[in-house]
Amino acid sequence: MTTTEDIVSDEPVISLRGVRAELGSRPVLRGIDLTVRRGEVVALLGANGSGKSTAVRTIIGQVPVSAGQVELFGTPRRRFRDWARVGYVPQRTTAAGGVPATVTEVVSSGRLSRTRFGLFRKADHAAVRAALDLVGMADRAKDPVDALSGGQHQRVLIARALAAAPDLLIMDEPMAGVDLASQEILAATLREQVAAGTTVLLVLHELGPLEPLIDRAVVLRDGCVLHDGPPPEAVGQHALPGHDHVHPHAPAGAEPIRTGLLS
Numbered sequence: 001m002t003t004t005e006d007i008v009s010d011e012p013v014i015s016l017r018g019v020r021a022e023l024g025s026r027p028v029l030r031g032i033d034l035t036v037r038r039g040e041v042v043a044l045l046g047a048n049g050s051g052k053s054t055a056v057r058t059i060i061g062q063v064p065v066s067a068g069q070v071e072l073f074g075t076p077r078r079r080f081r082d083w084a085r086v087g088y089v090p091q092r093t094t095a096a097g098g099v100p101a102t103v104t105e106v107v108s109s110g111r112l113s114r115t116r117f118g119l120f121r122k123a124d125h126a127a128v129r130a131a132l133d134l135v136g137m138a139d140r141a142k143d144p145v146d147a148l149s150g151g152q153h154q155r156v157l158i159a160r161a162l163a164a165a166p167d168l169l170i171m172d173e174p175m176a177g178v179d180l181a182s183q184e185i186l187a188a189t190l191r192e193q194v195a196a197g198t199t200v201l202l203v204l205h206e207l208g209p210l211e212p213l214i215d216r217a218v219v220l221r222d223g224c225v226l227h228d229g230p231p232p233e234a235v236g237q238h239a240l241p242g243h244d245h246v247h248p249h250a251p252a253g254a255e256p257i258r259t260g261l262l263s
């Protein structure tokens, strides 16, 4: 029997069909099909330069597509206006922002899309505080973001994305350069979002502490989808290029198994 819940969870939140994109006249995406359904947590994996960030940037409209279709919540991206439903955490850049903003100001900027004319009401202040609490940064609310470590900075960017209570969370390498303590906080934060029904698309280099949360993995290579299904086994640092995986019980001298998915 099909229940209402089944129908709802089949609803695609992100849909890419035959998406091609060029950057500086170089083909970077060469026909990507990707569907993320409501409530799913999907990891986008692949070697450096395989097109993960570009794929994500076509979804949020930062990179134009030269062919194919992108839909968000069933609406062609070009006509999609409901950006408050989408939280985006960009890939961290090493360049410091240099903007003299406090932690609260940065997180509040993520709430603007839910306000009328930028006026904050009680509920908006509460949402900002709740987002800071979630990532364990409430005690740093008044500090300038410049005074934070890389991991703390990343937590603030995630709080900014969560402040609008998005239905879809897109994060580009959220764990990159993040210390272990922050990684655990981020994993716990994500677990809460997923439990609350948020749909998540994550660009990752390795599944790491997020592994238990991942429903499906999509692996890119050279701008094409190489794998779409259960997270490939041994996707972790052992599956990264340069790492060979030898089964602990394999006879001495056995050839290492190369998953090859990420290389």
Ligand SMILES: Nc1ncnc2c1ncn2[C@@H]1O[C@H](COP(=O)(O)OP(=O)(O)OP(=O)(O)O)[C@@H](O)[C@H]1O
Binding pocket: 023, 024, 026, 028, 046, 047, 048, 049, 050, 051, 052, 053, 054, 055
């Ligand atoms: N602005 C740009 N102009 C030209 N080429 C670009 C531009 N940005 C990215 N590229 C190229 O497009 C390809 C895909 O880049 P993309 O950042 O999407 O890969 P990625 O899989 O996210 O890699 P990484 O894991 O290193 O972040 C790379 O070869 C990259 O050099």
